[in-house]
Amino acid sequence: MSKNVYIAGVGVISAIGNNVAENLASLKNNSPGMGDMQRLESNHKGKLPVAEVKLSNESLCQQLGLPLHTSRTALLSTIAAKEAIENSGVTIKKYRTGFISANSVGGMDKTENFFIEFLNDNNAGDLHEVVNHECGAVTEITADHLGISDFVTTISTACSSSANSIFLGARLIRQGMLDVVVAGGTDALTKFTLNGFNTLMILDSQFCQPMDENRRGLNLGEGAGYVVLVSEKLAGSLDVKPTVQLTGWANANHAHHQTASSPDGTGNLLAMKGALKKAELNPSDIDYINLHGTGTNNNDIAEGTAIKNLFAGNYPLMSSTKSFTGHTLGASGGIEAVYSVLAIQEGLIFSNLRFETQMKELPFKPVTKLQQKEIKNVMSNSFGFGGNCSSLVFSKNA
Amino acid sequence: MSGSELKITAHAIIRNGKILRNSETIFESSDTGSDFLREAYEEGLKIDYPKFYKMDALGKSGIIATEVLLQDFDFGKYKPEEAGIVLSNKNSSIEADVNYFETARSFPSPALFVYTLPNIVIGEISIRYKFKGENAFFVSDQFDADWLHFYVSDLIHHQKIKACICGWVESVDENFDTCLFLVEKEQKENAVNFTAENLKEIYGLKV
Amino acid sequence: MNKDELMLQLKEQIIKQLKLEGKTPADIGDHDPLFVEGLGLDSIDALELIVLLQQEYNIKLNNAEQGQEVFRSVSTMAEFILEKQTQYV
Numbered sequence: 001m002s003k004n005v006y007i008a009g010v011g012v013i014s015a016i017g018n019n020v021a022e023n024l025a026s027l028k029n030n031s032p033g034m035g036d037m038q039r040l041e042s043n044h045k046g047k048l049p050v051a052e053v054k055l056s057n058e059s060l061c062q063q064l065g066l067p068l069h070t071s072r073t074a075l076l077s078t079i080a081a082k083e084a085i086e087n088s089g090v091t092i093k094k095y096r097t098g099f100i101s102a103n104s105v106g107g108m109d110k111t112e113n114f115f116i117e118f119l120n121d122n123n124a125g126d127l128h129e130v131v132n133h134e135c136g137a138v139t140e141i142t143a144d145h146l147g148i149s150d151f152v153t154t155i156s157t158a159c160s161s162s163a164n165s166i167f168l169g170a171r172l173i174r175q176g177m178l179d180v181v182v183a184g185g186t187d188a189l190t191k192f193t194l195n196g197f198n199t200l201m202i203l204d205s206q207f208c209q210p211m212d213e214n215r216r217g218l219n220l221g222e223g224a225g226y227v228v229l230v231s232e233k234l235a236g237s238l239d240v241k242p243t244v245q246l247t248g249w250a251n252a253n254h255a256h257h258q259t260a261s262s263p264d265g266t267g268n269l270l271a272m273k274g275a276l277k278k279a280e281l282n283p284s285d286i287d288y289i290n291l292h293g294t295g296t297n298n299n300d301i302a303e304g305t306a307i308k309n310l311f312a313g314n315y316p317l318m319s320s321t322k323s324f325t326g327h328t329l330g331a332s333g334g335i336e337a338v339y340s341v342l343a344i345q346e347g348l349i350f351s352n353l354r355f356e357t358q359m360k361e362l363p364f365k366p367v368t369k370l371q372q373k374e375i376k377n378v379m380s381n382s383f384g385f386g387g388n389c390s391s392l393v394f395s396k397n398a
Numbered sequence: 399m400s401g402s403e404l405k406i407t408a409h410a411i412i413r414n415g416k417i418l419r420n421s422e423t424i425f426e427s428s429d430t431g432s433d434f435l436r437e438a439y440e441e442g443l444k445i446d447y448p449k450f451y452k453m454d455a456l457g458k459s460g461i462i463a464t465e466v467l468l469q470d471f472d473f474g475k476y477k478p479e480e481a482g483i484v485l486s487n488k489n490s491s492i493e494a495d496v497n498y499f500e501t502a503r504s505f506p507s508p509a510l511f512v513y514t515l516p517n518i519v520i521g522e523i524s525i526r527y528k529f530k531g532e533n534a535f536f537v538s539d540q541f542d543a544d545w546l547h548f549y550v551s552d553l554i555h556h557q558k559i560k561a562c563i564c565g566w567v568e569s570v571d572e573n574f575d576t577c578l579f580l581v582e583k584e585q586k587e588n589a590v591n592f593t594a595e596n597l598k599e600i601y602g603l604k605v
Numbered sequence: 606m607n608k609d610e611l612m613l614q615l616k617e618q619i620i621k622q623l624k625l626e627g628k629t630p631a632d633i634g635d636h637d638p639l640f641v642e643g644l645g646l647d648s649i650d651a652l653e654l655i656v657l658l659q660q661e662y663n664i665k666l667n668n669a670e671q672g673q674e675v676f677r678s679v680s681t682m683a684e685f686i687l688e689k690q691t692q693y694v
Contacts, residue, residue: 104515106490108495111495112499136488136490136537136538136539153536153538153545154536154537154538155534155535155536155537156490156515156516156517156535156536156537157515157517157520157533157534157535158515158517164534168534171552171556175548175552177548192495192498192499192502192514195502195506195511196498196506196508196511196514198506199506199507199508199511199652199656200508200511200512200649200652201508201652201655201668201669250532250557251532251533251534252479252530252531252532252533253483253520253521253524253529253530253531253532253533254521254524254530255478255521255524255525255528255529255530256525257521257525257647257648257649258512258513258518258521258522258525258649259512259518259521259649260647260648266530267530270479270530274558384517385512385515385517385518385521386515386517386518386520386521386533386535387520387521387524387525387533388517388520388521388533448625448626448627450626451624451625451626452623452624504660505656505659505660506656507653507656508649508652508653508656509623509624509649509650509652509653512649
């Protein structure tokens with residue numbers, strides 16, 4: 001049984017595009033996706049920018065042939081997962097296929113519609129809208145639509161969820177339990193999360209500035225991102241042989257606070273170190289880090305400090321693509337995994353938009369201009385509430 | 399397959415007004431819901447951890463079950479990063495979600511919002527017991543012994559975890575169904591083999 | 606309400622809002638630091654105190670940094686509230 005796990009396909013939908021090609025074009029054009037709320041109905045409209053997917057629920061439903069009461073979380077998931085499978089060229093029906101998805105809000109967008117009516121009148125409200133509240137139900141809708149039933153599961157570990165679903169997929173392939181795994185995550189913007197993050201006072205009322213000395217917080221985003229992981233054997237049988245592998249991963253816990261990272265980046269460091277070890281790489285082998293880089297005070301200093309300690313003077317190029325997509329929570333690890341694969345395939349390092357001032361605690365700064373460069377190894381970081389920290393390493397075939 | 403040398407060295411159940419440790423009832427009360435958890439914490443286990451009162455019900459039941467589970471645990475034996483946690487349930491953080499939603503109509507509470515993710519209970523356990531290794535939370539329709547067995551075996555055999563808390567932690571409408579297992583490589587008195595069958599049998603204990 | 610009365614009221618409200626089970630107003634000194642070494646409150650507690658100010662005193666803090674000064678102790682909180690209240694009179 002081979003330990004190599006290949007990325008055969010990618011799919012993504014976010015505020016900067018409805019598919020991989022559009023996302024790549026926006027990344028190349030330094031064109032961010034935040035703006036005034038268009039779709040979300042909230043009191044914060046006009047005050048807090050968000051990064052919304054430009055398609056309405058109606059047009060997503062129409063495109064997929066799914067009923068109108070389907071949660072947006074499931075719609076985004078289905079669009080991106082479908083693209084990933086098409087992109088891979090794998091006929092999933094022929095293989096033992098799994099679908100591992102992640103999300104943090106579940107069908108909250110529909111549930112909150114229900115509650116508005118329900119809280120005023122216990123007899124009101126459309127029960128259709130709550131049946132998919134549970135995070136797992138969202139995954140089932142997409143799995144059914146894709147026709148995947150061999151193995152389906154949902155991970156819910158906040159903002160690192162979809163990174164975790166990706167390495168879980170790799171494990172199942174390495175263990176020989178599955179041949180193909182569609183793995184990643186999804187989250188839709190909801191009032192619930194917007195209000196919640198607002199009470200935590202970590203939302204930026206301007207466009208976010210990750211890794212900047214004067215950062216003010218994050219912008220929430222939405223979207224979904226999936227990779228199609230395949231075994232070496234299957235990879236070899238494909239017409240277009242995949243060029244990128246998932247070589248390393250690790251997960252650890254800060255054990256510090258329910259939501260905050262420990263300031264010295266304990267969990268971040270454990271995760272990055274673990275992922276390098278698994279990939280059998282040295283810190284100097286990493287060409288690019290796709291940062292978690294949310295733009296909050298707490299995350300960026302914790303992540304930055306951990307990088308400072310791990311890479312000690314030999315800093316790879318790095319950027320936070322959340323400066324384009326906003327923080328897409330349960331989807332971010334999946335979306336950024338797609339960007340990491342694109343970085344290797346296209347030989348591109350994406351810009352950390354709006355960066356102005358280097359953080360005084362850190363001896364390095366992110367990339368501020370799109371760069372063309374051969375990239376062999378990319379590290380992608382995802383750190384979540386609950387202290388859950390994950391790092392993935394993607395590598396170009398030797 | 400792998401896993402035969404792994405042992406369930408302890409297990410804890412909270413269900414139907416009772417707390418069981420290794421199948422023995424160690425606390426029982428006619429109180430229900432939050433009152434039950436409070437009584438278990440104050441009278442039954444005499445834990446002193448003021449943060450407990452700030453937690454949501456899922457967090458509280460997770461902490462109580464872990465406290466029971468780790469009663470004989472040798473904390474010096476493993477490094478923090480060698481100790482992992484893998485939990486699951488069906489309804490995610492539904493109770494906290496609803497409670498937060500209620501406050502959001504007037505003054506949304508940040509302290510409630512932080513519990514609107516199921517893995518916060520893992521965070522709470524990690525903080526109190528210094529478990530810093532891999533942790534994961536799965537949402538699934540029912541207790542999935544085969545999956546837990548696979549996942550935890552893989553963590554111990556391939557991912558450098560040496561001790562792992564795993565199991566089910568559910569809280570809906572102030573009803574608790576929690577069943578946690580401690581899995582280690584060590585042989586211990588009363589330990590049973592870490593197999594899906596044994597997980598199922600223990601989880602299915604009539605309480 | 607004078608400062609002493611306000612401080613007592615604040616202590617009761619803090620205990621309730623932050624679920625400081627087992628604590629009484631007598632356990633919180635007027636000048637005791639509320640965070641880290643004192644009552645051991647954390648960042649989420651700070652946010653809850655911001656909610657408390659808004660809910661009970663109709664005072665809005667716009668950023669968490671401002672809270673660091675205001676929430677040094679019950680005394681600084683009371684002074685801040687009194688100052689804000691006189692602004693409206």
